[in-house]
Amino acid sequence: MNEGLLEGDMHRLHPEKLITVITSDVLGDRLVKAVKQRGASGYTIFRAQGAGSSGEQSGMLDVDTNIVFHVVVPLTKMSAMLDALEAIGRKGHHLKVLVSDVNVLWPEKFE
Amino acid sequence: MNEGLLEGDMHRLHPEKLITVITSDVLGDRLVKAVKQRGASGYTIFRAQGAGSSGEQSGMLDVDTNIVFHVVVPLTKMSAMLDALEAIGRKGHHLKVLVSDVNVLWPEKFE
Amino acid sequence: MNEGLLEGDMHRLHPEKLITVITSDVLGDRLVKAVKQRGASGYTIFRAQGAGSSGEQSGMLDVDTNIVFHVVVPLTKMSAMLDALEAIGRKGHHLKVLVSDVNVLWPEKFE
Amino acid sequence: MLSNLLIPAVLFFALGFLAKLIKSDLRFPSDLAKALSIYLLVAIGLHGGYELGKADLLTALNSVMWALLLGFGMPLIGYAILVFSKKVDAMNAAAIAAHYGSVSAGTFLTAVAYLDSLQIEYDSYPVIMLAVMESPAIVVGLLLAAWSRRRLAQQQGEPVADTENGDDSDRGKLTHILRDAFTNGSVVLLLGSMVIGAVAAPQSMAKIKPFIEDIFMGVLCLFLLEMGMEAARRIGDFRRVGAVLVVFGVAMPVLGGLIGVFIGHLMLGFEVGGTVLVAVLAASASYIAVPPAMRLAVPEANPSLYLTLSLGVTFPFNVVFGIPLYHMMATAVTSA
């Protein structure tokens, strides 16, 4: 992943994982609780529109607003987070979960 | 890409592509149509501000609101999507198109 | 990074870096100035909620609204941007800085 | 019907609907839509509470009792019909049915505008009933879902899946369900405003009056404009929902209207205006309070089913055809 970084940047950038969850606004509190319990240093929430298997989510009512939920975690914490998300998904909730590689300045801020 | 994943996560995470388009709100419907026709399972739209070669987009009027359009697709569908986006760009529309690697839980949800 | 791309896409997609800054809305103008001075072709700003070491940012007041700031740059410009962000961080401002790999269509648009 | 279509609120609904049909790029900021519905709940609540302060206690209690009965009863009827129709599974039936026990403030307010435009008087008790009817339907819906879930699991010989992490006891679940039903955002807003309207000092209420009365009808128009767009957006989902369910989405409010007319006039003794409003309460389906509750607690149900029925079928039906129909029914019963 660090291929293509300059020498100096290799030292200040540290690999972490960005977990992205796309789901209904209604589930926001539950996601917050889930990642906090598993040691996330924080989270970021975007409001969004979209469409998928449950139709168009126009963002006009609470129930048809999507959120995109971001949490950056060190690799060591990722599995526990994914377990929690899988557990929510298993109950029938609609979640899209994406994991991507990021490099962070100041990794201590995400611990 | 899957380097740095734990054993267990390698099995549940599946590589896909995240295509991000940054453009004017006005083009939203056209993007939706383009990716739906090419088999996207869905899409997500964020409203955003920004600036670029066509000046500041403050988000105050419909015409100066940016959208950031996300569509997650399996690798096999990516080329067709990019073709469609290139075609829109060739007409003179201002699009920024980014592709990045993501790993998803439940890849069947993006098919 | 380009592993997993199809032949044709390898030619049209060009690697760049996406720098993401998560911080308070209040710092928006300063970030804009910083990246413009260092030659960014543009930037994109999302408004977001979140929580971290400085508590919950509910987005209700200007002071507790987060922004997520995106700037796509060629690798050659990244170090200068990170220097600028580090300088802002050193003054005590709360910034989360993430760098990720993206591939862009039309790389000339980000120069 | 004709006079109904000359009411600005209804016309704005039609305009929004039309805008989407002709694929206009008309866009409504999403925070505006949410702001309008917060305003409407607060305004109805304050108004209702103020009336409650002046109300006859016995009639008020009687109304509340019938409201509770409607709130508990309608979902049971709906559930039975849906399960019987065999077109949806039990979880979806529970979630859909819950919507019909609750009410749609937008429909209620359109009915008020309709009565106003015909200069028909109406009692203030239905506003109180409106505020009371949000929660019971949620409770019934969640109970029906819990019960269906258990039955399903038993049929399949599986252990009962739990909707809440680590809260396994039945007792825990019931309190949970009740809490969910009463902490629902719109329930809190509506009941809270009602209490405020009832206890606030009259001279300070006077200062709020212009906000909740003068601009009310205009705000309702904007809200219905947006709801029209929202309804039209769901038209495409009709196929997904299927003809039988669409029929349900029309038959259920008509049945509710009948029951409501009966309760309004015979049980509560209202004149034609009040009777129409009770009919509308029984006939309308929630799209604000119930859907998030179902989404959260009945994840097995498909949101596009209940949203299409409530927003795409029942709401437009009620606004355009239902209200004049209930008016006819009420006239027939009260003049009988």
Add this chain to the structure above:
Amino acid sequence: MLSNLLIPAVLFFALGFLAKLIKSDLRFPSDLAKALSIYLLVAIGLHGGYELGKADLLTALNSVMWALLLGFGMPLIGYAILVFSKKVDAMNAAAIAAHYGSVSAGTFLTAVAYLDSLQIEYDSYPVIMLAVMESPAIVVGLLLAAWSRRRLAQQQGEPVADTENGDDSDRGKLTHILRDAFTNGSVVLLLGSMVIGAVAAPQSMAKIKPFIEDIFMGVLCLFLLEMGMEAARRIGDFRRVGAVLVVFGVAMPVLGGLIGVFIGHLMLGFEVGGTVLVAVLAASASYIAVPPAMRLAVPEANPSLYLTLSLGVTFPFNVVFGIPLYHMMATAVTSA
């Protein structure tokens, strides 16, 4: 001029402009800006429709005809000037010109506030003209662009590039252009509200009055505050646009004002108030309806050119200098 500057609406425009000049961190929520402009379009529409219901049909038709002429004519004049100036290519000329055939509701309303503050009466027909003038300019703009595109392609010996996927016939394009012009969000909102205002039952319109009248001027002030910030934001783009275009952005409204005064008084027989309003219609440039239409259908044109001209040059010019100027012109002509 002085009296103009004592109107709150104009002062709020100045305040917004100033706030950005002194680099204040004043922030306007973007959904609020959009909500305000939805409100203004609905309020003008309802008001205009209500007036239309009471209007003299012949004068109304006559006004509409002149409005159409203005809407079709002004872009042609603008296009000719721009192409002649050789400062922009044909596609940009088409897109810019289209803005001047349409109108700016904000400018129009500021003119109304100006007349009100001077207690000058005005006819209601200009409101009708306002509603009519959005679409023709879009149509002309799109036609000019299609024509320029074809000419350009012929010059370069290329096949004509198509703006729509798989819709190649000329016929298809024309319907497409017309559809785009009439399904434009703000056109739908304005015309729709006008129809509602015209057909709605009077006693139900009375209920909406406070919403569209009492709080109207205050909402306009907030809107202009935001527009002032928006205008100032574009000042930095002046260099990009170039001096010749900035001159165009001032000369074009003055020319439009002259034509408008002529039409308003001599053709439509309005007194000074109505004549000023017609002048403002002709002089003002759209920033709500036309820009998205151009962005979508004339992607070859540079949005920052037409937005800077419309929002950064013509709008401030009209609000601060233009309106009193057209008032002077109108006084001269009507008293001649």
Add this chain to the structure above:
Amino acid sequence: MLSNLLIPAVLFFALGFLAKLIKSDLRFPSDLAKALSIYLLVAIGLHGGYELGKADLLTALNSVMWALLLGFGMPLIGYAILVFSKKVDAMNAAAIAAHYGSVSAGTFLTAVAYLDSLQIEYDSYPVIMLAVMESPAIVVGLLLAAWSRRRLAQQQGEPVADTENGDDSDRGKLTHILRDAFTNGSVVLLLGSMVIGAVAAPQSMAKIKPFIEDIFMGVLCLFLLEMGMEAARRIGDFRRVGAVLVVFGVAMPVLGGLIGVFIGHLMLGFEVGGTVLVAVLAASASYIAVPPAMRLAVPEANPSLYLTLSLGVTFPFNVVFGIPLYHMMATAVTSA
């Protein structure tokens, strides 16, 4: 206290607070919250400016002078107490103290509603003071921070860290601080609206009246509903803040109230109504203007400390207990 609790504005604050306590999923769109506070600032400004236009110049100047004194003085007192308490470092002390020199428009307006509901008359000068008091506190806060920063650096033998890129001179910094204090968004909005209210032509002000007066109290209720939720959200941060600071967040407004009562009655000669308002100005802590300024210019301070104190402690204390308390004080002093 009881009468205070019968004011809708206070009741809505309580409702918002309660909603969060019972973990309701009530959601407020964030652009609505910001829109409400823009509206309130504009309305207060216009109102205050209009009053200023009719005011007695000498009393006005006198009020402004005392407002400046309060704005400069309160932060100094607060800073001294905080540094003395040794519970926070100098940078946090500076940032927190600045909040107490400025004012909370929400608290002020609640006090106005309180007086209205008791039908107590009040002078218009405090509104002018309100507008004046935003900036001085910011200036003092930034100066205290700059001074503390320098002292800290000297203690540690480090070169003085600079908060602005490449703006090293002390002179540059002072102009910078002043500019920041006066270009602050809410300062611009409030002072700008005041100027507009003062200079605008009376007949055009009349057209804005319904917007800034009739719907004012209702908007305030919605705003306080949201602030109640915001306050409750911060309750969880109490532990982080510590008991001593929480005591400060209650003691400081009481002290401010005392000083305010003294200034209001003895220095400015106001009756009980005006005296209560001056007390509220002195007692309340800013949560709109000051926090962004501190966040930007005093990054070393912890935002969750000053936001918790201002929004989570002082604001609720003032709204519920403070206002009746200052009323008691004012009654005692004025009747003495």
